[in-house]
Amino acid sequence: MQRFLVIRFGRLLLTLLFVSLITFVMLRLMPGDPATVLAGEDATPEVIRDLRIKFGLDKPIVVQYGLYLEKAATGDLGQSIRSRSPVIEEVAARLPNTLRLAGLAVAVAFAIGILLGVVAAVREGKWQDVTILVIAMIGTSAPSFWVGLLLVLAFAVQLGLFPVAGNDSALSIVLPAASLLPPSIAVIARLTRSTMLDVLGEDYVRTALAKGASRSSVLWRHALRNALIPVVTMVGLEFARLLGGVIAVETIFAWPGVGKALVDSISTRDYPMVQGIVLAFAVIFALTNLVVDIVNGVIDPRVRAH
Amino acid sequence: MARREWTWTSALALAGFTALIAGAQPASAQNIKVLLTSEFPTLDPSETGGELPMVLYHIYCRLYSFNDKMEAVSDLVASETVSEDQKTWTLKLRPNAKFHDGTPVDAEAIKFNIDRVLAQKGSARILFQPITDVKVLAPDTVALMTKEPYPALRNNLASPNAGLVSPKAVTALGDRFGVQPVSCGPYSFASWTRGTSIQTSRFDGFYGPKAPYAQISFQFVPDVSTRMFLMQRKEADVALRFGPQEAKELQAAKVKVNEINGRTILYQLNYKLAPTNDLRVRQAINYAVDKEAIIKNVLLGSGTPSKSVIASDTFGGRPSGYYEYNPEKAKALLKEAGVTSAKLKLYATQNRYYNDGLVGQAIAGYLRAVGLDTEVILMGDWAGYVDRIGKGDFSLYTLSWGSSTGDPDRIVQALFHSSRAGQTWNFGSFIDKNIDKLIEEGAATVETSKRLAIYGEIQDKLFADAPWLFMYRTTGYMALSDKITTIHTLEGPEFPYLFDLPK
Numbered sequence: 109m110q111r112f113l114v115i116r117f118g119r120l121l122l123t124l125l126f127v128s129l130i131t132f133v134m135l136r137l138m139p140g141d142p143a144t145v146l147a148g149e150d151a152t153p154e155v156i157r158d159l160r161i162k163f164g165l166d167k168p169i170v171v172q173y174g175l176y177l178e179k180a181a182t183g184d185l186g187q188s189i190r191s192r193s194p195v196i197e198e199v200a201a202r203l204p205n206t207l208r209l210a211g212l213a214v215a216v217a218f219a220i221g222i223l224l225g226v227v228a229a230v231r232e233g234k235w236q237d238v239t240i241l242v243i244a245m246i247g248t249s250a251p252s253f254w255v256g257l258l259l260v261l262a263f264a265v266q267l268g269l270f271p272v273a274g275n276d277s278a279l280s281i282v283l284p285a286a287s288l289l290p291p292s293i294a295v296i297a298r299l300t301r302s303t304m305l306d307v308l309g310e311d312y313v314r315t316a317l318a319k320g321a322s323r324s325s326v327l328w329r330h331a332l333r334n335a336l337i338p339v340v341t342m343v344g345l346e347f348a349r350l351l352g353g354v355i356a357v358e359t360i361f362a363w364p365g366v367g368k369a370l371v372d373s374i375s376t377r378d379y380p381m382v383q384g385i386v387l388a389f390a391v392i393f394a395l396t397n398l399v400v401d402i403v404n405g406v407i408d409p410r411v412r413a414h
Numbered sequence: 415m416a417r418r419e420w421t422w423t424s425a426l427a428l429a430g431f432t433a434l435i436a437g438a439q440p441a442s443a444q445n446i447k448v449l450l451t452s453e454f455p456t457l458d459p460s461e462t463g464g465e466l467p468m469v470l471y472h473i474y475c476r477l478y479s480f481n482d483k484m485e486a487v488s489d490l491v492a493s494e495t496v497s498e499d500q501k502t503w504t505l506k507l508r509p510n511a512k513f514h515d516g517t518p519v520d521a522e523a524i525k526f527n528i529d530r531v532l533a534q535k536g537s538a539r540i541l542f543q544p545i546t547d548v549k550v551l552a553p554d555t556v557a558l559m560t561k562e563p564y565p566a567l568r569n570n571l572a573s574p575n576a577g578l579v580s581p582k583a584v585t586a587l588g589d590r591f592g593v594q595p596v597s598c599g600p601y602s603f604a605s606w607t608r609g610t611s612i613q614t615s616r617f618d619g620f621y622g623p624k625a626p627y628a629q630i631s632f633q634f635v636p637d638v639s640t641r642m643f644l645m646q647r648k649e650a651d652v653a654l655r656f657g658p659q660e661a662k663e664l665q666a667a668k669v670k671v672n673e674i675n676g677r678t679i680l681y682q683l684n685y686k687l688a689p690t691n692d693l694r695v696r697q698a699i700n701y702a703v704d705k706e707a708i709i710k711n712v713l714l715g716s717g718t719p720s721k722s723v724i725a726s727d728t729f730g731g732r733p734s735g736y737y738e739y740n741p742e743k744a745k746a747l748l749k750e751a752g753v754t755s756a757k758l759k760l761y762a763t764q765n766r767y768y769n770d771g772l773v774g775q776a777i778a779g780y781l782r783a784v785g786l787d788t789e790v791i792l793m794g795d796w797a798g799y800v801d802r803i804g805k806g807d808f809s810l811y812t813l814s815w816g817s818s819t820g821d822p823d824r825i826v827q828a829l830f831h832s833s834r835a836g837q838t839w840n841f842g843s844f845i846d847k848n849i850d851k852l853i854e855e856g857a858a859t860v861e862t863s864k865r866l867a868i869y870g871e872i873q874d875k876l877f878a879d880a881p882w883l884f885m886y887r888t889t890g891y892m893a894l895s896d897k898i899t900t901i902h903t904l905e906g907p908e909f910p911y912l913f914d915l916p917k
Contacts, residue, residue, distance in 0.1 A: 140797030155539070191455030192589040201608035257639060265643050272643045273635055275610055362635040364609025372452065377797050 116401075120394045127390040128180070128383065132173050135379050141165060142189045142377040163189055163379075176383070185387070186380035188373075195384035199366065203388055205275065206358070206365035210350040212285045217292035218343050224293065225300020225339075226332065232305060240297060247294030253356040256287035260360070273362040284361040288354065292346045299342050303335040310334075337404050344400035348393050443897050444628035446912065449641045449653040453609060453634040456592030459577030460531060460538035465654060467574035467818065468909035469632055472614060474577025475519070475598035475621075477505065478568045479916060484727060484820045484904045486568035487916050490519060490578070490598075490621070500563030500860050507554045511621040513580035514602040519621075521556040524548070526581040528558070538575040540824070562858045565865065569729070569821035574907075600625035600913045610634065625913045626900040642893075645669050651895040652910065657768050658714040661891035669893050674903050674910065676888030677814040678725050679717075679767055681760075681777070682829075682842040683881060689756045690809050696880035698747035699810070700737035702784040703777050707739070709886055712772050717886035722873045724825060725887055727905035728817045730869030734877035737884060744784045757787045761803060761811035764794040768888060770812060777883070803841050810883055813839060817906040822869050823857045830876065844881045 143159035160166045164175065179186060185195040228240040260283060264272040271280050307313065308331055316326045355367035366385055373381035450465040457466070459474050479489040488494065490511055495504045511519035525548045531538050532545070544567060547559040560567065570576060583596035595603050600622060601614040611633040616625045633650070635641050642660050644650040646667045654674075656664065661671045689695040709717045721733035758781060762774025771792045778788040788809075793799040803811050815825060827834070832850050834840035849872065856868040877884075890908055894901065902911040 138798065140795075140799075140801035144800060145797050187589070188455060191593060193593055198608065205609070260640070260643055265646060268647065272647055272649055273637075273640045274633060360637045360640055362610070362633065362637070362640060364607065368453075368636065369609065375795060375797065376455075378455070 116398055120391075120398075123394055124387060124390055128177070128387055129173065131383050131386045132176065132379075133169070135377070135382055136169055136172075138377070140377055142379060145376050146189060185384040188381045189378045190373075190376055190381075195380050198369070198381060199384050199388050202364055202366040202369050205363060206351060206354055206367060207392070209281060209284055209288070209354055209357070209363060209365060210347055212281060213288035213292060213350055214343060214347045216285065217289050217296055217346065218339075220289075221293045221296025222300050222332075222336075222339065224297040226304055226327070228297065228301040229304035229308060230327065237301075240301070244294035244297050247290035250290045251356075252287050252291070252353065253360055255290055256284065256357055256360045259283045259287050273360070275362075275364055280361075280363075284354075284357050284363050287357055287360075288350055292350065295346060296339060296342060300335060300339050303338050304331060307331045307335045333407060336407055340403050340407065341400055344396045347396055351389060351392060446627045446630045446652065446897065447650040448630060448632045448912070449635045449644060449650045450632055451634070451636055451638075451641075451655050457595045457603065457606075457612070458592035459575055459579065459595075459597075460534055461592070462575060465909060467907060468654075469612060469614075470574040470577050471599070471909070471911055472601045472630060472913070473595060473597050473599045473603055474574070474579075475511070475600075476572055476576050476578060477524070478572040480572055480820060480904055480906075481915050481917055482902060482904065484906045486572040486820060489572070489916050500565075501560050503558040503560070503567065504551065505556050505558065507556070508621050509554060511598055512619045513583070513598045514596045514617055514619075515580050515583055516619070517580055517582045519578065519598050520553050521550040522553075523578065523581050524556045525550055526584075527578050530579070530584070531576075538573075541570040541573055541576050541819070544570070563860050564857065565860045566819070566821040566823045566857065569819040570824075573819045575818070601630055604629075622916065623914050627912060630912060645893040645895070648895060651897050652901070652912070653893045654890070654909065656891040656893060658716040658889075658891065661893075664891075664893050670895070671891050671893050672903065674890045674892050674908060675727060675905055676717075676890040676908055677767070677816040678720050678887045679770075679773075679812065679814050679885045680720070681810040681812050681883035681885060682839075683810050683883060684806070684808055684842050685845065685881070686806060686836075686843045687809065689751065689753045690758075692751045692753070693879065694747040694751035695753055695756075697737070698744040698751070698753075698784065699781065699786070699883050700880050701740045701747065702744035702786070703780040703883060703885075704739035705884070705886060708773055708776050712769050712776055713886070713888070716768065716889040716891075718889070719886050720884050721877075723829070723876045723882070724822045724869065724873055725815075725817060725906075728820055728822050728825065730822050730866050730873075732870065732873065734873045737880075741780075741784050748785060754785075755787065756785075757789065758809035759791065759807065760788050761791050761793065761799065761808050763796065763799055763812055764792045766796060767812075767814055773885075774812060800838070804838075806836065806841060806843070808841075811841070814888075816908060820906050822872075823853075826853050826856070826869075826872060830872075830881070842881060846875075846879070849875060 142163060143156045143165060146159060164172055176186070187193065188195055188198050191198065224240050228237045231237045260272055263269045263283060270283050271277055274280055313326060313331055316330055354365060355371060357363065358365040358367045370382065370385045373385065450468070452464050454464055454466045457469060457473065459470055475490055477490050478486045481487045490508055491505045492508045493506045507519065507521065513519060528542055528545055528548045531542045544560045544564040545558050546561050549557040551557055577597055579591065580596040584591050587594060593606060600617060600620045602617040604613040604615050606612045611631050613629065613631050615629045616627065635644065638656065638660060641653045642664060645653050645664060646669060664671050683690045683696050683699065685691050705719045709715065709719065719736065721736050722731060724731035726732065760774055760778050762770055764771040774790055774792060778790045781788040793802065817825065828839050830840065830844050830849055831853050832845040832847070835843045835845050852868055852872050856865060856872065859865045859868060892910065900912060900914060902915050
């Protein structure tokens with residue numbers, strides 16, 4: 109296990125280095141720079157030149173990247189060009205909200221998706237199966253901003269059960285999380301259904317049933333446990349996808365997450381902020397993968413051996 | 415069975431409890447929630463962008479500010495004396511003014527502020543630039559020196575970017591000042607929840623009339639439908655930036671909607687490239703486009719045709735004429751100019767101004783109809799757009815202009831002075847020595863009637879030269895709840911004030 113973690117950690121560092129390099133270079137290849145945006149409408153060329161020097165944008169890109177890495181190694185991701193606050197602080201103020209939103213959505217999608225998937229597999233070809241498959245198809249094709257607006261109209265504007273937007277009360281998270289659900293539920297349900305069908309056809313399931321084990325214990329304890337491995341992997345992927353996909357939902361619900369901040373930072377060319385947010389995403393992606401591997405190891409010890 | 419019942423009961427109790435929390439938000443008439451469309455990174459007064467000015471007005475005090483007619487009048491200044499040669503302004507300050515941290519707003523503080531902005535690299539510097547020196551004459555008296563007479567100084571110092579900062583706070587906070595500002599306006603900064611809202615509360619030590627609301631919370635809600643829903647549900651009190659369609663829907667839902675003046679939208683023409691370097695072509699472009707039809711059909715009525723380079727909210731702004739829709743005249747002018755086949759490049763922003771991309775497409779349609787083969791390039795990314803325009807390879811591009819000072823000097827300087835040719839915002843390289851002279855005269859003329867005459871001449875000359883495709887001034891809409899009793903909307907800026915203005 110220790111060796112496994114060391115290797116994984118080394119790979120994580122390499123990934124982060126690579127991500128930071130790509131982000132760094134791509135941002136600087138974009139037309140327009142933060143000095144022009146910050147200097148505003150009345151800027152003279154001298155003002156813009158001064159600003160470029162102030163942010164170190166006048167140096168060759170290799171030197172800029174070197175300086176950035178040197179600072180990053182000490183945990184300093186620089187200052188936001190526009191707010192002048194440390195990037196770490198800006199990200200830390202918003203990232204937990206995004207994680208909470210994506211985490212809740214994935215947890216609920218996991219529970220509902222597995223339930224639907226198992227039911228569909230057990231009732232293969234029957235009306236329950238067909239209904240679930242149709243719902244799943246609609247779910248996959250429902251864009252979250254559209255679902256979000258419908259949910260607001262129904263549950264906030266008409267019924268008044270939940271706040272329209274913001275993050276003022278404990279209930280604020282319900283509608284944004286719910287609007288992220290349909291595609292995730294659909295994906296998880298379909299995957300669970302197909303892996304369950306595979307597993308239910310295995311010899312050991314027949315053996316267990318023949319030995320007189322109850323149907324439900326075979327289903328939930330023997331079959332589902334084996335069917336879960338690809339599903340858990342998928343949940344990890346869904347979580348990662350949601351982190352990137354929450355921007356529309358954050359905008360509709362005025363949810364103070366990191367997605368909106370990322371878009372704003374890109375449009376104002378706030379290089380350090382964009383770099384910081386992308387790096388944070390990369391760390392979470394990598395950690396999610398790590399967690400998925402560990403969980404799969406717990407579910408099936410054979411995975412650990414590899 | 416008993417266990418199941420227990421589960422149900424607790425679930426119901428939980429649901430009831432949470433509903434209670436959600437419902438228990440006593441919306442006091444004293445606490446106002448304002449919906450803005452986007453967050454800004456800092457509240458430093460030297461920054462511009464988005465709806466930042468609206469928050470700045472409420473937190474920052476200024477030496478001068480605007481009255482209801484958008485004239486710059488004394489605010490922190492108790493009395494002013496301008497010297498014989500018009501180059502020294504001696505300002506006596508109100509005796510009782512204090513910053514939110516309790517330190518006095520005295521002559522030293524004014525000097526600190528002006529020196530700070532002049533040393534800064536930011537967009538506010540241009541407002542203070544005419545000032546060459548600041549002298550503290552007494553604790554409550556300060557003298558501002560200018561190189562030339564500069565009557566627009568009052569207007570510049572009334573701009574939201576001229577807000578005064580507490581020297582003590584700036585020294586203590588350094589770079590962090592922008593996220594926890596201390597000034598001397600009617601509301602003081604309380605807190606900022608990143609991504610969510612900024613809280614301000616009434617400053618009891620304010621030198622002016624008591625502010626009408628105990629607290630104002632500025633909340634960031636980027637989505638227009640969400641802002642609409644929040645107003646319908648009475649979860650907010652002021653919401654800005656609605657289009658004509660949403661205004662109708664809000665009115666249908668019995669929400670009060672007020673009109674508010676927006677920015678002037680124009681298309682700058684390129685004097686450096688053919689065929690727009692020919693006066694007849696520029697005029698033809700103006701005659702070729704049916705502005706009224708665009709306002710009616712693309713803007714759904716939310717605009718008025720612009721008839722001068724200076725809008726009517728600004729000192730001296732008045733109509734100079736109107737290029738009515740006349741495609742035959744446009745074709746004749748093109749023929750006269752010998753333009754038979756020309757390719758134009760039209761750049762327009764997308765989603766920066768109301769229906770801007772559609773307006774660009776409509777204009778291109780009109781231009782093609784008179785024989786100008788127009789390529790439309792729409793760009794949603796502002797930084798990229800400015801970068802692209804800066805390369806000078808355009809025939810016409812869209813830009814908007816608003817008046818934050820109520821004085822025409824800044825507008826004509828930035829858009830028409832030859833020293834700006836090829837740079838922001840004279841990318842069209844308009845160069846005219848006579849106009850330069852008039853601009854400089856206008857800036858330095860003190861007598862009102864003479865100044866009016868100069869700006870009148872500037873407007874007429876520019877209108878005739880057609881440096882722009884003159885388009886329209888937009889009308890915006892804001893929604894208000896019943897709790898709003900005090901609100902002032904000026905003709906110029908696009909934002910309301912939630913406190914009483916000086917007379």
